[in-house]
Amino acid sequence: MTNVWEYDDFIFKGDELKGMTKKGKDKVKVEGYTDMIIPATTPDGLPVKRIGENAFYRRKLTTVVIPETVESIGYDAFGVCSLVEVVIPDSVKKIEGFAFYRNKLEKVKFSNSLVSIAPSAFALNNLAEINLPETLELIDTSAFYKNDLEEVKIPKSVKKINMYAFNKNNIFEVEIPSSVEFLHERAFEPTTIIKRD
Numbered sequence: 001m002t003n004v005w006e007y008d009d010f011i012f013k014g015d016e017l018k019g020m021t022k023k024g025k026d027k028v029k030v031e032g033y034t035d036m037i038i039p040a041t042t043p044d045g046l047p048v049k050r051i052g053e054n055a056f057y058r059r060k061l062t063t064v065v066i067p068e069t070v071e072s073i074g075y076d077a078f079g080v081c082s083l084v085e086v087v088i089p090d091s092v093k094k095i096e097g098f099a100f101y102r103n104k105l106e107k108v109k110f111s112n113s114l115v116s117i118a119p120s121a122f123a124l125n126n127l128a129e130i131n132l133p134e135t136l137e138l139i140d141t142s143a144f145y146k147n148d149l150e151e152v153k154i155p156k157s158v159k160k161i162n163m164y165a166f167n168k169n170n171i172f173e174v175e176i177p178s179s180v181e182f183l184h185e186r187a188f189e190p191t192t193i194i195k196r197d
Contacts, residue, residue, distance in 0.1 A: 003037045004027065004033050005024070005027070005033075005036070005037050005038075005039070007039065007042075007043045008021060008023055008024075009021055009023055009024030009027060010024055010039065012042045012043065012044075012048075013052075014042075014046065015042065015046045015047060015048060015049040015050065016048070016049065016050040016051075016052050017038065017039070017042075017048050017050070017051050017052060017055055018052040018055060019052060019054065019055045019056075020055070020056070020059070025059075028059050028060060028061070034059075034060055034061050034062040034063070034082070035061075035062060035063045035064075036056065036059075036061045036063065036064040036065070037064075037065045038051065038064065038065060038066055038067055038070075039067065040067035040068070040069050041069070047067075047069035048067060048069050048070060049069060049070060049071045049072070050070065050071065050072050050073075050074060051066070051070055051072075051073050051074055051077045052074045052077065053074040053075040053076060053077065053096075054074070054075070054076045054077065054079070055074060055077045055078075056077060056078050056081060057076045057077070057078070057079045057080060057081075058079070058080045058081070059081055060081060060082055061078065061081040061082065061083055062081075062082050062083065062084065063083065063084075063085070064078065064083060064086060065087075066086070066087065066088060066089055066092070067089065068089045068090070068091050069091060070089060070091055070092055071091055071092060071093050071094070072092065072093065072094040072095075072096065073088070073092060073094070073095050073096060073099045074096050074099065075096045075097045075098055075099065075118075076097070076098040076099065076101065077096070077099050077100075078099060078100050078103065079098045079099070079100070079101045079102060079103075080101065080102045080103070081103050082103060082104050083100065083103040083104065083105055084103075084104050084105060084106055084107070085105065085106060085107040085108070086100065086105060086107075086108050086109070087108075087109040088108065088109060088110055088111045088114070089111060090111045090112045090113055091111065091113070092111040092113070092114060093111070093113055093114060093115045093116075094114075094115060094116050094118070095114065095116070095117050095118060095121045096118045096121070097118040097119045097120055097121060097140075098118075098119070098120045098121065098123075099118070099121045099122075100121060100122050100125065101120050101121065101122070101123050101124060102123070102124040102125070103124075103125055104125065104126055105122065105125035105126060105127055106125075106126050106127065106128065107127075108122065108127065108130060109131075110130070110131065110132060110133050110136075111133065112133045112134075112135065113133070113135050114132075114133050114135055114136050115135055115136065115137050115138070116136070116137060116138040116140070117136065117138065117139050117140060117143045118138075118140050118143070119140045119141040119142055119143065119162075120141070120142045120143065120145060121140075121143050122143060122144050122147065123142050123143070123144065123145040123146060123147075124145065124146050124147075125146075125147050126147065126148055127144065127147040127148060127149060128147075128148040128149065128150065129149065129150075129151075130144070130149065130152060131153075132152070132153065132154070132155050132158075133155065133157075134155045134156065134157050135155075135157055136155050136157055136158055137157055137158060137159045137160070138158070138159065138160050138162075139154075139158060139160070139161045139162065139165045139166075140160075140162045140165065141162040141163045141164055141165065142162075142163070142164040142165065142167065143162075143165045143166075144165060144166050144169065145164050145165070145166075145167050145168055146167070146168035146169070147168075147169050148169065148170065149166065149169040149170065149171055150169070150170045150171060150172065151171060151172070151173075151174070152166060152169075152171060152174060153175075154174065154175065154176055154177055154180065155177075156177045156179050157179065158177065158179060158180055159179060159180060159181050159182070160180070160181060160182040160183075161176075161180060161182070161183050161184060161187045162182075162184050162187065163184040163186050163187060164184075164186055164187065165184070165187045165188075166187060166188050166189075166192075167186065167187070167188065167189060168189075169189070171188060171189065171192050172192065172193065173192065173193040173194075173195065174188060174192055174193070174194055174195070175195045175196075175197060176194055176195065176196050176197070177197055178196065178197055
């Protein structure tokens with residue numbers, strides 16, 4: 001895949017990629033480029049550490065390459081796109097609210113240093129399986145609301161699972177490790193069998 005993206009397709013502020021310029025937006029809208037390769041450095045040579053709020057919201061992206069420099073993905077950064085698969089590099093520690101909300105995700109490779117998944121980050125997708133990293137501490141409200149999950153393994157690092165985190169999936173049974181200090185009574189379906197170790 002050749003990289004059609006240039007620095008002047010994006011808006012940068014410090015080490016954050018804030019969004020797209022008119023030129024960048026036109027590449028998507030007019031020319032139909034929906035395979036996004038996010039630059040690893042800013043024009044000033046700083047590593048891109050953050051993808052900002054709404055950076056690619058409703059940009060119809062079908063694929064995205066996130067560089068190994070990014071540490072946080074902002075609110076609604078890729079909300080309402082058409083992503084089917086995403087690899088979240090190991091540099092990412094935080095995925096903010098609605099970051100990948102309402103896409104077509106079937107496959108996500110999570111960062112191995114991910115600490116928190118904020119509200120509705122992966123809600124309304126088509127995920128049938130997920131492999132959560134052993135660094136994750138927080139699965140917030142509606143994080144995986146309405147996907148196609150039939151089972152999920154909660155890592156022993158998780159401390160809190162909030163309301164509707166796994167609601168509207170098909171999870172029959174789940175084991176909750178003793179490390180989980182807070183499990184909202186509505187984190188899963190009322191019919192999901194919850195086993196505490």
